[in-house]
Amino acid sequence: MLSISLNPLNITIPETIGNFSGSLKSFYARQSQIRRQIPMGIGSLKNLTLLDLSYNKLSGNLPSTLGGLEELQRLYLGDNNIGGNIPEELCQLIKLGELFLSNNKISGSIPNCIGNLNLLQKLNLSYNKLTSSIPLSVWNLENLLFLDLSSNSLGKSLSPNMRTLRVIEYVNLSHNQITGNVPSIIGAFESLENLDLSKNSFQGHIPDSFGQLKGLDQLNLSNNNLSGAIPKSLEALRYLKYLNLSFNKLSGEIPSSGPFANFKAESFLGNEALCGNSIFGVPPCTSPSSKEARVKQLLLRYIIPSIASFIIFAILVIMLRRHPQYNMQIPSSLFTLPTVDQRMISCHEVCRGTNSFCESNLLGIGGFGAVYKRILSDGTTVAVKVLNLHLEGTFKSFDAECKVLRAFRHRNLVKVISECSSPEFKALVLQYMSNYSLEKWLYSHNYYLNLVQRVGIMVDVASALDYLHNGQLECVVHCDLKPSNILLDEDMVAHVGNFGIAKILVENKDATQTKTIGTIGYIAPEYGSEGRVSIKCDIYSYGIILLEMITRKKPTDEMFVGELSMWQWIASIPDKMKVMDDGLLKIEDGRDVTIMQTILLSILELGLRCSKELPDERLDIKDVVAKVNNIKLALLGNRNKGV
Template sequence: MNPLQNLKVLSFPMNNLTSSIPATIFSISSLLNISLSNNNLSGSLPMDMCYANPKLKELNLSSNHLSGKIPTGLGQCIKLQVISLAYNDFTGSIPNGIGEIPSNLSHCRELRVLSSSFNQFTGGIPQAIGVYLGSNGISGPIPAEIFNISSLQVIDFTNNSLSGSLPMGICKHLPNLQGLYLAQNHLSGQLPTTLSLCGELLFLSLSFNKFRGSIPREIGNLSKLEHIDLRSNSLVGSIPTSFGNLKALKFLNLGINFLTGTVPEAIFNISELQNLALVQNHLSGSLPSSIGTWLPDLEGLYIGANEFSGTIPMSISNMSKLTVLSLSDNSFTGYNPLKGTLPNSLGNLPIALESFTAYACQFRGTIPTGIGNLTNLIWLDLGANDLTGSIPTTLGRLQKLQRLHIAGNRIRGSIPNDLCHLKNLGYLGLSSNKLSGSTQVVLEIFCATELFLDSNALAFNIPTSLWSLRDLLVLNLSSNFLTGNLPPEVGNMKSITTLDLSKNLVSVGSTVTLVVFIVLWIRRRDNMEIPTPIDSWLLGTHEKISHQQLLYATNDFGEDNLIGKGSQGMVYKGVLSNGLNVAIKVFNLEFQGALRSFDSECEVMQGIRHRNLVRIITCCSNLDFKALVLEYMPNGSLEKWLYSHNYFLDLIQRLNIMIDVASALEYLHHDCSSLVVHCDLKPKSMQQTKTLGTIGYMAPEHGSAGIVSTKSDVYSYGILLMEVFARKKPMDEMFTGDLTLKTWVESLSNSVIQVVDAIY
């Protein structure tokens, strides 16, 4: 590289580069941009990396395997505007003086972005650093000096353990700040009124902290603000009327606080507003009659668990983009349009509506047949009201419905055969009604994984076909008038976690059957803590979410949302408009076979129903963009829990994890509608699947001849089992020549204590 003395840009992102970065690269004095992100580079950075690079403006080394300390000489790159070191293995504390991340970065006067998210830094924050240090385990207060770096455009310390309060003069020296992200910390105190001095601010995210006091009315002076998220704090008082001045506002979430009073009418007149979330406060009053005219772009209205009353305005039907309407736990009454009842005009709500929740709203009367017109509904919740009559057959038109909850009413009659048409239904809650007749119809809803039919007046012999529903996770038929015997076939329900037939007339046919039932109950009891799949937002069809929605959910696929990468693409964390956290796998269409991989993953994953396997929620498929939207696993990968210093798994936890993995593998190999071979069992893939194997985990015949079979998975499982209990990677430096993890364990088979992780 030495002869390249005129080179200005060195860019090799998203390749498969390995080994360390040649030190000679940092000797090219003409370089302005070094971009080597998304590779497999390892090793450390030279301490004097900037001595010969005074002109360097951008350094992007994110998403590699670089380690060691951040060079103290980084501050010599005085022209640096962007530094991205995120998603590596850098270690050490973040001191206030010269050290791992040196305070002399303050010499970089043109610095706009510094990203070091997802490394293993600990301790406090250096006083001269202020951007993109999310998810690093940083503790202590935020030094006030950070808010004196006038060039900063973004400050992101999301998901750390920061404490203390914000300085009262927080924005006096931040004229260019556009994003302030301090969510998911332990910050407290009152919100500073000087936030209004950040005149360029677009994003204000302070959720999931311990802020108290009232919301400063001065925030309403931030005319460019597009996003406010103050949910899950201890804020009191009323919503400032000045918020009505925020004409550029698109997202407002003040949920889960202690706010009182009425919602300023001017907020309902912000025409750009797309999501309004005020859940779990003590807000009262009524909705303005013209809400549907004033908010034409509104996609989500979340006002549940408050004290709203009055009528639900007819103008809501004008909100053509509305997809979520959550009114639960309020006291809506009146005559027009819902009249304290649910009239047929409910079917005139926007056709785009995907979620209608009106739980515990004191509605009475019957369920209107017009609700069948809302053909895009995914979630319908009318539970805990005073509804009577029967279940309308028009519900059978709701082909996309995945969650139907009508429990806690006075519904009579039988369950209509039309519910058989709901092939995407995952949750059916009809508990605590007065339903009668047979539930044979329910047995034909093969996609359902949770069935709650308890506390009704159902009377029939339990059909033997019930025990063939292998995808069921929860079945509650208690407190009815069921008869018949409990057969041995109950043991066929391999995925079930809850089976309740109590308070019926069911008898146990034999001692063997009783033993089978007890064993089944014990086996499932210990798995009750495992979260069940998110059926309420399993969309079931591929082209259900738009590229624009994914951009919004991931902050334009921002680097701070990146949680993983592979040869086929990247995985981002996102938050959908309904508040659901998801993982979004974006395929790299330049990778050979990416399209085929996308299609096959869609086909395979949409049919998977198992509590230990990540479920596909939906996908986005355009000519030039392919992405899967999956359940988000907040605890991260098994690899993180095994090898990160601030995480720990005891012996029992490791055993339970491997039992769960075995259960999932058994399901893929034997209980799926079609055989599925995982091909890449390893700690890092415990939260996402890939199609190619990894060296060290592959069976010999897979690596040498490309032969793929269930035996390959079993071999990989064996290697994984050894790794989990020994806490040694198959590619550990101790394994050279003929010595492998497998042969090492075999050689110590008579002395297991030497194999088991010393941490025990």
């Protein structure tokens, strides 16, 4: 065995690697800053069973000589800059059990001969540039447990002639261009725990056979063109904890039994024809016989009076405008309508429900006001952000937050339920977060986050930033990302909030100038010194938060004085395990110590790369999302193996 992992070597692998002893079986060189191409000579290591070159700076193409590693069982080349195609010679590795090529720049198609790898258990080709369709032979890998082909450009439809994979546990085909129907044969994957087909172009119905996936824990079919009703058979999925069917064309009644009793409106957003329980954010269902009566009732109660009121109002406006002595400004708030998923809540109800904003209901104080807990008349608990109108910039902050939160919808962004605005009072009614903020969990003595929870929060926040930066036509920069603005719901899912100083970058513009400055310690150097705002400012803040979560030290800690910053402190210590939060060093039973240390160091390295001083040296959010998801998979894999 040769292990040189986790060293800043900054070297290339020499062509003479092939001269190593024929008895070499394991070669570990993970995260060692290895550059350039994998040499052709590596194919001479005939007895090699494990090759790990992941998390390096490898480039060039995959050498065809890899096919000569006839004893190879595990090949890890993820998180590099490898390009070119997947050589068909890899199909000669008939003993291969795990193949990880994720987060590279590999293009072309998945070779059809991959079906020859009969012993393959884990296949990860995610975050590449693969095109064409998924070959039918992939579904012949009867020992496959884990399949991730997400974030590529794979197209066409899935073959209805797929074989039944009875042992597979994880399938992720999200972020591709796959069309056609969802094959019902997937319902026969009896061991499946996680299925993600989101962000494709699937159409047709959700297969009724999905009700047979008895062990399913997570199902994501969002952002497709699926139609028809949600199958009642899904009520039988007793272990289903996460469901996302949002942004499709589904219709009919949402089931209410089984796991559906625990789901909320977020699972069904963007399906205009759904109906059912009000907790799902949809209208109640009506029987066909009462449809005509319902239409008449709507006409009489709402539509006709509204039209009449508008006509009368328009006549009054015209008359007033014709008489200058009575000319006046019509408040724009008269035309303000609630946005999708919002409620109309009067200022009176907001004030009355918080006992005039007494201290016992105070949740926190921010730069432009305070946040209070509030229970509405229907029993719903919300958070009310009351703006301090005496502070300079309050009105601008209110407008910015309304614009961002009203327009965007994402699982990891705090939702705005309503807004209350008058000359004397401005407030936002927001989604209530019962587990408060990340800052409270990091620094309160009676709270503790384990590594799985911390990594989950890292993934949630990265997902929110990806949506803000890339999910809409207009890019949004948060500008004040910090632990106190990362809020946790009852399931410990993280939501990014407080968009009071957020900036919207218009199309074709990658930066803007501002005089508004975020929080010291989290703001990027170019933002603090020049007021220059770009998406790389959020990446910097995210990197600082990663370092803070893993060291449990604030960037403003008293130890960081003069020229010594958190980044410099971490970078200067050779043994990086010494900077870790002591609570994370207590390895749980059943976990591999070496793997856990590798995961912790991966998080630390990611934080350092995100918080580089120069913006161009920081990672893109797409790369960040890929890396934190890989970290999460590695962590969960370590837990599941129980070694």
